Amino acid sequence: MSLTVVGSIAFDAVETESGKRDRLLGGAAVHFSLASSFLAETRVVGPVGDDFGDEEYAVLHNRGVVTDDVEHVPGGKTFFWAGRYERDVNIRHTLQTDLNVFETFEPKLSQASQDADVLFLANIQPDLQRAVREQCTGARFVALDTMNLWIDIARESLVKTIAGVDCLIVNDGEAKQLTDEPNLVRAAQKIMEMGPRVVVIKFGEYGANMYTKDGVFGIPAYPTADVVDPTGAGDTFAGGFVGYIAAHADEEITDELLRRAMAYGTALASFNVEAFGTERMQTLTADEVNERVAELQRVTVFDASPVPLRG
């Protein structure tokens, strides 16, 4: 049941059509763990500076997230990102990125974090991801995120890192860039040939596909009329997906289980975008999550009984 996530902890400044926030708790590891906390006890590994205080810890602790491996860098400042979304929230402009303590981050995992049953390597430099993966020798499922930057400047290391994980979670642009293959089915096949047995490709507002040896699973995004802040939706999705797998440690990781995991990831991501930063995730209840998964099924269900056709 134990789940460890390694990645960024951040303050975000975000501007969308719905408003503006100067200082929001954010970062991939935070968004991930708030989602995964609904499913499994989650240990966060990531660096913070002096500006990261009780209020921020409380958000994580209120959801039962274990912060023993949050590394406080004395004299440092927490990773800061500022961005603006256009009225069409699919268009994002990064205004500022201050890596701060994240620049020299070298993940240090306690024994408890190393003993994780399931591991999520959020988007950090692939050498670091691989070093963490190698410390978690007992993990029965390891999932990896990455970004276009590492595909550009550290491809060789990234490919080695991908070879050592069970699952890659990327968006469609990253999948195409990584494999130099514009067709997503072929791109996913190429990624599976690199090592992972599960490939998840996210399409933002259109949903996500999962590729395994058993075939393809496709799920639309939950239709949301009010997208306030899409920041962290992908990490929240990953938190629900990977958290679901961690929560079912006693079950074999079948295609059927992975599909249920995709549904929980999709449902959780749909909540995250309803408010700024982690605001919605802080008020979310277990019943709301299960209800949204049920709604998501109502969105997707159809009767496929064959009908008489004109041959």
Add this chain to the structure above:
Amino acid sequence: MSLTVVGSIAFDAVETESGKRDRLLGGAAVHFSLASSFLAETRVVGPVGDDFGDEEYAVLHNRGVVTDDVEHVPGGKTFFWAGRYERDVNIRHTLQTDLNVFETFEPKLSQASQDADVLFLANIQPDLQRAVREQCTGARFVALDTMNLWIDIARESLVKTIAGVDCLIVNDGEAKQLTDEPNLVRAAQKIMEMGPRVVVIKFGEYGANMYTKDGVFGIPAYPTADVVDPTGAGDTFAGGFVGYIAAHADEEITDELLRRAMAYGTALASFNVEAFGTERMQTLTADEVNERVAELQRVTVFDASPVPLRG
């Protein structure tokens, strides 16, 4: 059971990574009717020139399409379109468009075509679409396609035309442009306020959503590793969708029926892209269609039973 489609009949020259064809039977009404012919007898209304001969008619007749209202313009040439797709087939370049006989097309419907139970108005000038719609007084379901050009230059007429139909089928860019609303759920709501009770928004390789008063239905595209020529996929989708409704004239048009129609549209579109022009649709069998709908359900199904969550 009777279905009429009004729209373009064309010759296409297409270049994709898979090869090049100089003269393919194409056009919205052709792609539509080859798909709908699997479900309901379909009457095509559209203009052709002297270059449209027995070979082209045979493709339609072999699928039982009724061509009585195909208008031969003596001395004219059939609409011609040439395009090139990049290796990423989502990127299309139009190389040439010769409207030819399509430029002065004024649809003339025989009584049999006017008596259609179901009508599809493929993408033509909205005044013409409206004139056709008004001739088909007995139609119990009318669906409309359009394009960015008419939103740009004939918005007022288009909005009037949309007000008179039951269903609008557009892609996501067109839906956003028509409503000036970047959120698709809101865009669909705005379109429903214009008149239609059914809105279908297509996302190309990501699938399609359908919006009705009963909620949203989302279906992924059938995952296809070999996209040879995407030309006509949208019209083929419409042919399956609208054809399904025409085929079930004895049933009330419920959300459940419309969802099955979406699945048939999606399945048929996935065949169309497997070869150039109409080549794949010419060899397609009824069993293959029903089998693909069943496969599409296997792609989308998941168990949404609630699980114990950490509250």
